[in-house]
Amino acid sequence: MWGDYVDKYNGPAYNEMMKELFQAIKELGGSGTIGEINQKTIEILQLPIETVEFPHGDGGRTEVEYRLAWTRTYMKKAGILENSSRGIWSLTHKGREMQSVNSADIVQQVRRMFSSSTLDQTAINLDDEKPENDGIAFPDEIQSWRDKLKKVLLNLAPDAFERLTQRLLRESGFTQVEVTGRSGDGGIDGTGIIKLNGMISFHMLFQCKRYQGSVSSSEIRDFRGAMQGRADKGIFITTGKFSSPAIQEANRPGTTPIDLIDGDELIDKLKELGLGISPITDYLIDEEWYASI
Numbered sequence: 001m002w003g004d005y006v007d008k009y010n011g012p013a014y015n016e017m018m019k020e021l022f023q024a025i026k027e028l029g030g031s032g033t034i035g036e037i038n039q040k041t042i043e044i045l046q047l048p049i050e051t052v053e054f055p056h057g058d059g060g061r062t063e064v065e066y067r068l069a070w071t072r073t074y075m076k077k078a079g080i081l082e083n084s085s086r087g088i089w090s091l092t093h094k095g096r097e098m099q100s101v102n103s104a105d106i107v108q109q110v111r112r113m114f115s116s117s118t119l120d121q122t123a124i125n126l127d128d129e130k131p132e133n134d135g136i137a138f139p140d141e142i143q144s145w146r147d148k149l150k151k152v153l154l155n156l157a158p159d160a161f162e163r164l165t166q167r168l169l170r171e172s173g174f175t176q177v178e179v180t181g182r183s184g185d186g187g188i189d190g191t192g193i194i195k196l197n198g199m200i201s202f203h204m205l206f207q208c209k210r211y212q213g214s215v216s217s218s219e220i221r222d223f224r225g226a227m228q229g230r231a232d233k234g235i236f237i238t239t240g241k242f243s244s245p246a247i248q249e250a251n252r253p254g255t256t257p258i259d260l261i262d263g264d265e266l267i268d269k270l271k272e273l274g275l276g277i278s279p280i281t282d283y284l285i286d287e288e289w290y291a292s293i
Contacts, residue, residue, distance in 0.1 A: 015104075019103065022075070024043075025037060025095075027040060031090030034069075037089055079095075149267055149277070161210050162190065173195075187219070191231070207223050
C-alpha cells in the first residue's frame, strides 16, 4: 500500500493516520488502551508487516507506534481525545459528537496554539513529518523514563531478566514461582501457581524474552507446544511487541490460553509495583519569569 520496503521507513506520517485512528476508537466503543488503538488503526490502514515492525531508534518502539503517539497528541490538543493516568485514551464530548475528522484542520489548530510568531498560519505544510517543529517536545504518552527503562531491560542478562520476571509474578500474587530456564524445553523459563478467590488454583508456565522487535506467531505456537499437558495457562512476557498473527495465535479458540505482556505493559506493571522505579517530586524553575523581573 505504501510502496516497496527499502532501507528506511516508508509508512504514513502522523497526520496521515488521524482519520483511521478516529475510526479505530469509534469501533472500540469510544475508548481503548494504546495497544488496542494502535492495533485497530494498523488494521484499518492495512499496513504491510515490514512497515508495522520498522523500529524507531533503539528504545523498543516501532516507527508506526511513535507516529501514532504524535497522532493522539495532536488530536488531544485539538480537544478530540483525552487520556487518563492509566493510559486509556477516549473520545471527549466534542469527539463523540464528531462523525469524522479533518487532519489539516487539526494540524493547523495545534500549530496556531503553539506558534509564537505572527506569520500567517493558514498555509500549512502537511509534508512536514517533524511535529517537534510545532513547539511540542514529546508526544503526551512518551516519557523519557520509559525509554530509559526499556534500554535497561534490554541490557539485562538473560538470567537477570528471568529473576525480574519471577519477582514480578510473585508481587502480582503468584505462588511457587520457579525459574527453570532449561535448554531444549521449548523456551519455557519458569512455572508458578495463581489462586483465584483463595479456592481455585491454575498452574501456569511462563516465557520471558528480551526482544527489541516483535514476537512472531511461530514462537507462540512453539511455546504452546511445550506447554501441552503441563499447565492450565501460559504467560509470554517480552520487552518488545507481539505481531498481529502472534496475538491471534495466543487467543486461538480451542487451545491452551496464553496471556501476552508486551514492553509497554511490562513497564506499567513495574511502575505499579514499584519495582526499581520511584517517582520524583521536584520543582520547575521558570528562568524566563525571573529574567523578566
